[in-house]
Amino acid sequence: MRALVLEKVKQLGIHEIELNEVMGPEDVTIKVHTVGICGSDVHYYDHGGIGNFLVKEPMVLGHEASGTVVSVGKNVRDLKPGDRVCMEPGIPDRNSNEFRTGRYNIDPKVRFWATPPIHGCLRPTVVHPADFTFKLPDNVSFGEGALVEPLAVGVYAVERAAVKLGSTVLVIGAGTIGLVTALAAAAAGAGKVIVADISQKRLDLCGSRYPSLVLLNVAAKPLKEALLGFGAIDFVFEASGAPPSLQSAMEAVAPGGCIVQIGCPLKESSFSVSLAQSKEVRLEFIFRYAHVYPKVVALLASGKLNAKPLITREYTFAEGAKAFEEVSKSDEMIKAQILMPQ
Ligand SMILES: [Zn+2]
Numbered sequence: 001m002r003a004l005v006l007e008k009v010k011q012l013g014i015h016e017i018e019l020n021e022v023m024g025p026e027d028v029t030i031k032v033h034t035v036g037i038c039g040s041d042v043h044y045y046d047h048g049g050i051g052n053f054l055v056k057e058p059m060v061l062g063h064e065a066s067g068t069v070v071s072v073g074k075n076v077r078d079l080k081p082g083d084r085v086c087m088e089p090g091i092p093d094r095n096s097n098e099f100r101t102g103r104y105n106i107d108p109k110v111r112f113w114a115t116p117p118i119h120g121c122l123r124p125t126v127v128h129p130a131d132f133t134f135k136l137p138d139n140v141s142f143g144e145g146a147l148v149e150p151l152a153v154g155v156y157a158v159e160r161a162a163v164k165l166g167s168t169v170l171v172i173g174a175g176t177i178g179l180v181t182a183l184a185a186a187a188a189g190a191g192k193v194i195v196a197d198i199s200q201k202r203l204d205l206c207g208s209r210y211p212s213l214v215l216l217n218v219a220a221k222p223l224k225e226a227l228l229g230f231g232a233i234d235f236v237f238e239a240s241g242a243p244p245s246l247q248s249a250m251e252a253v254a255p256g257g258c259i260v261q262i263g264c265p266l267k268e269s270s271f272s273v274s275l276a277q278s279k280e281v282r283l284e285f286i287f288r289y290a291h292v293y294p295k296v297v298a299l300l301a302s303g304k305l306n307a308k309p310l311i312t313r314e315y316t317f318a319e320g321a322k323a324f325e326e327v328s329k330s331d332e333m334i335k336a337q338i339l340m341p342q
Pocket residue numbers: 038039040063064149150
């Protein structure tokens with residue numbers, strides 16, 4: 001099949017690739033419709049790897065996808081050809097302890113689309129387990145369906161924090177993941193959601209699409225100082241990955257508050273244990289998400305999450321290489337999506 005393949009750093013194109021996928025009795029085959037470009041896809045494109053995951057062989061990019069079921073395995077009951085669906089991209093080892101205990105996202109053997117050596121979904125069809133494939137209601141578009149993946153990160157983080165009605169939430173980092181976390185916190189009933197970043201451009205972009213967010217530029221002063229007048233900060237979500245940010249979060253959070261680390265620091269990050277102790281901070285770490293896809297789909301269908309403004313640009317499949325080039329350079333994209341030929 002013809003797929004968008006990363007050969008090596010900055011070498012991306014539509015190539016013929018043999019994938020030899022076999023559909024088992026519990027699988028479905030899906031015609032891919034929309035694929036979002038993620039920060040991680042762009043990182044592989046720009047650097048050829050993330051941490052220990054290195055692109056050694058040509059790899060198909062993309063993991064944020066929606067599409068239409070074209071055929072189903074003989075044991076599949078809940079899906080049928082023609083169903084519009086979104087796909088959860090990380091398939092755990094069903095015999096692992098993590099899977100059995102419900103924490104399948106931290107299974108070290110998880111096979112996640114477009115994480116070497118696993119191919120992604122920027123291709124005409126994919127074979128996928130039916131239980132990691134979720135039906136989209138009629139009022140949820142393919143574009144929104146492809147946003148379920150990044151939204152799942154925010155919803156999972158907010159769920160882990162147990163954000164309370166009327167609470168004050170601070171999100172550090174106004175990138176796509178920071179923004180989806182802010183939206184999830186608002187949907188969970190937070191009274192005030194503050195988004196902090198050092199880039200005014202990124203803050204303006206978030207504010208232009210979601211005017212109810214409180215935007216805080218922290219380029220000129222320390223976070224704690226910039227937050228004077230906002231009262232107790234009950235929950236902090238670290239979504240920038242900047243190494244000093246966890247310590248800033250520790251200073252900003254109210255005694256008895258909660259911090260969730262979402263961003264992946266590319267260098268080691270540290271914080272004051274004594275400060276954390278004196279405030280009895282609850283500190284949570286999350287890795288991707290688990291068990292949240294149906295919830296995200298329900299939030300989209302009910303209108304409690306309005307994801308459409310996240311889509312800043314659409315490209316055709318033929319423009320795939322150009323899309324990556326532009327997203328890699330631009331600081332004015334929240335989410336670019338690639339539309340596959342139907
Ligand atoms: Zn993603």
